[in-house]
Amino acid sequence: MTETARKQKKPEVKCRTAKEFLSRYRDLNRSIEGKIQRICALRRQATSLSQAILGEKVQNSCQGDRVGRAAADIAAMIEELEEKVAQRRAASGEIEAVIAKVKEPKYRSVLERYYLLGQSLSEIAWQIDYSLMQVNRFHGKALEEVEKILSEHTF
DSSP states (O other): OOHHHHHHOOOGGGGSOHHHHHHHHHHHHHHHHHHHHHHHHHHHHHHHHHHHHHHSSSOOHHHHHHHHHHHHHHHHHHHHHHHHHHHHHHHHHHHHHHHHTOSOHHHHHHHIIIIISOOOHHHHHHHHTOOHHHHHHHHHHHHHHHHHHHHHSOO
16 A cells, blocks of 8 residues: 555544544433433333232233333343443443543643533632633643644554
């Protein structure tokens, strides 16, 4: 492959903005939380179905099928949940590696707190004792640094 062709072939991640790259962890967290809530709802539904069936003297095959479907749905959701957790673990490692390359400690702190810990910028401002305007500036400068890091490395 020629040098020009190698430069033109960029990895998929380089198409992302710094914000999109860093937000993957938060997005996966939200997805995981949603799946956990759906699994809990399906378990409650399956439990109420099985209690209704056990309370009856004659089991209806339709009700048994509903319990079986609920159990299959729960198993499928658990598999999806495990996949999302693995994706979050991988994303966390990549994001932490990029944040570690940010030179300014204040910027690193803002990035870690916002993208990995899920804190709002106003919470961060209060905790690190800076104004919200300053923290917004830190966040913007940190994103600029992350953009440079992402353009230099493949993640």
